[in-house]
Amino acid sequence: MCRIAGIFDPSLKNLQEQVVAMRDAMHRGGPDDAGLFVHSSLPLALGHRRLSLIDLSEAGHQPMIDAELTIVFNGEIYNYLELRSTLQHYGHTFKTESDTEVILKAYRQWGVEAFEYFNGMFALALLDEKKQQLVLARDHAGIKPLYYYIDQHCLYFASEIRAFAKAEKVFEENEKWRSAFLTFGHLPEPITTLKHVIPLAKGTALVIDLPSLKKKVHRFFKWSFTGQLKNEDEALQLMRETLEQAVERHLIADAPIGLFLSGGIDSSLLTLIASHTRKDNLHTLSIVFNEKAFSEEKYQQLIIDKTGAKHQSFLVTKDIFNTQLEDAMLAMDQPTLDGINTYFISMYAKAYGLKAVLSGLGADELFGGYPSFQQQKKMKYVQRMPAALLRGMQRFPDHRIRKLSYAGMQNTAAEYLSYRGIFTPVSVASLLDTTEKEVEHDLIALSEYYPVSTLTNGNRVSWLETNFYMQNQLLKDSDFMSMWHGLEIRVPYLDKEVMLMAGAIDASIKFKTVPPKYVLVKSFEHELPEAIWKRKKQGFTFPFEGWLKENEFIKPSNNDEEQLYKKFQQKKLSWGRYWCALLMNRFERDH
Structure with a gap:
């Protein structure tokens, strides 16, 4: 797991210095090693910061060069051993034990089609000198980030937005980011805080000709809902086998690895499965609180007792939280309403001596774990109401009713926001120097990036939660908060084979409600304690609302904040929306 950066810019006199500055702005995500490649004739430089997990030797150093191919790579290819064996049959020989070299040989064998064979999480740049091309690629689920800027004259790319601030080139602020953040509580792709700096779409390779910078897109993965598995017993057996294999793949490492154990269905299942192969070396960790309403210790203990895991609980108190809050804000590469919880669990995982951890992220989106899967049944009736009536709901005092106004806008972004929206267009316009019409226009434009097509019912909600909430909030938060601590988070539920299996199971089986996350629980019903799945769902949340109310951080610093603070104190503004504004x-001030 690493951080990468690159520049192609004929106007630069100090190319090497610039790419090193971008690279080292992300040093927290690659503390073990640093590498640099500067082309001898092209105005091209590539930078790499390394977090060593597979092949810890110097042989895994990047940029890695194989004749006319040069690569900088961030991520893990979990099926690299199988691919290595296949490539050896084709006559390829290997000098290292790394998955990076497998990517180079696979590209040499299959070109950009090679990305279709990878099961992993990755963001990479690969220079093919023979073809005079630079290839940028991002994994099937967008687990790892890759941002880029390209015009007729230059190309800049990096793993984090913060890197662009270190370049000599001035990247303008994106005037749309505040509106998007107030609406979503995160920045939905392709929006970032910088104008024309965008994320590479997931499951995509961008092939760029050098030096012309003409580009073409190669889409190598598209998640689909086939529903072809209609026999329940067969579906459950295949799901069990697929998830077991995915967890085994995700445990591959040459450095210490463990699991986040919250006590919920998703992390408990991963721990149970991991215990099959790591009986004597299973490390788990969790966060606990003195505030009992937020503590899940008794459920965590059920799994610890069952697996014999070497477990460590870390207590987060108000004082610890307040001490670390400033650093957590610095770790925030892009503004997000969430993510502070991931900062703390990552901080403690690092203190525990781990370099990688498995997380249950993705299971709720794929298998119906959120309230939205039940709400969509009622939402059908709401959507039948006259659009004018729905839009008028924006002016109701109750935010739950105001949020329903999104159902009258009839686009995918608004559809998602009818479940999870923070502020409505009327409220956003009042907070910013803009109009309600402009906010709505931005949502329509954004929806072109999210074509949900003809999906219905549970599959439609699954698509919305995966492509909006998970993609733009959970995965981004997990990446920059964990990498700030030099930690890798792995997500077995987003293994390519697991995602394909989830899409193949018929919705009538997948979205049964008893037990919750029916397919997962039924697939492992003889191992998963009943107390785990029968409990009321509890998200991974902190009691920081109460903590922050006594923290100087939330005190108003200008007149606009003073007005918001008064509304919050008068209970005219919920905590979540005050925190968002x-x-x-604060992000604008500190970044």
Whole structure:
């Protein structure tokens, strides 16, 4: 797991210095090693920071060069051993034990089609000198980030937005980011805080000709819902086998690895499965609180007792939280309403001596774990109401009713926001120097990036939650918060084979409600304690609302914040929306 950066810019006199500055702005995500490649004739430089997990030797150093191919790579290819064996049959020989070299040989064998064979999480740049091309690629689920800027004259790319601030080139602020953040509580792709700096779409390779910078897109993965598995017993057996194999793949490492154990269905299942192969070396960790309403210790203990895991609980108190809050805000590469919880669990995983951890992220989106899967049944009736009536709901005092106004806008972004929206267009316009019409226009434009097509019912909600909430909030938060601590988070539920299996199971089986996350629980019903799945769902949340109310961080620093603070104190503004508006101002100030 690493951080990468690159520049192609004929106007630069100090190319090497610039790419090193971008690279080292992300040093927290690659503390073990640093590498640099500067082309002898092209105005091209590539930078790499390394977090060593597979092949810890110097042989895994990047940029890695194989004749006319040069690569900088961030991520893990979990099926690299199988691919290595296949490539050896084709006559390829290997000098290292790394998955990076497998990517180079696979590209040499299959070109850009090679990405179709990878099961992993990755963001990479690969220079093919023979073809005079630079290839940028991002994994099937967008687990790892890759941002880029390209015009007729230059190309810049990096793993984090913060790197662009270190370049000599001035990247303008994106005037749309505040509106998007207040609406979503995160920045939905392709929006970032910088104008024309965008994320590479997941499951995509961007092939760029050098030096012309003409580009073409190669889409190598598209998640689909086939529903072809209609026999329940067969579906459950295949799901069990697929998830077991995925967890085994995700445990591959030459450095210490463990699991986040919250006590919920998703992390408990991963721990149970991991215990099959790591009986004597299973490390788990969790966060606990003195505030009992937020503690899940008794459920965690059920799994610890069952697996014999070497477990460590870390207590987060108000004082610890307040001490670390400033650093957590610095770790935030892009503004997000969430993510502070991931900061703390990552901090403690690092303190525990781990370099990688498995997380249950993705299971709720794929298997119906969120309230939205039940709400969509009622939402059908709401959507039948006259559009004018729905839009008028924006002016109701109750935010739950105001949020329903999104159902009258009839686009995918608004559809998602009818479940999870923070502020409505009327409220956003009042907070910013803009109009309600402009906010709505931005949502329509954004929806072109999210074509949900003809999906219905549970599969439609699954698509919305996966492509909006998971993609733009959970995965981004997990990446930059964990990498700030030099930690890799792995997500077995987003293994390519697991995602394909989830899409293949018929919705009538997949979205049964008893037990919750029916397919997962039924597939492992003889191992998963009943107390785990019968409990009320509890998200991974902190009691920081109460903590922050006594923290100087939330005190108003200008007149606009003063007005918001008064509304919050008068209970005219919920904590979540006050926190969102405050974060917007704090992010702008501190970044």
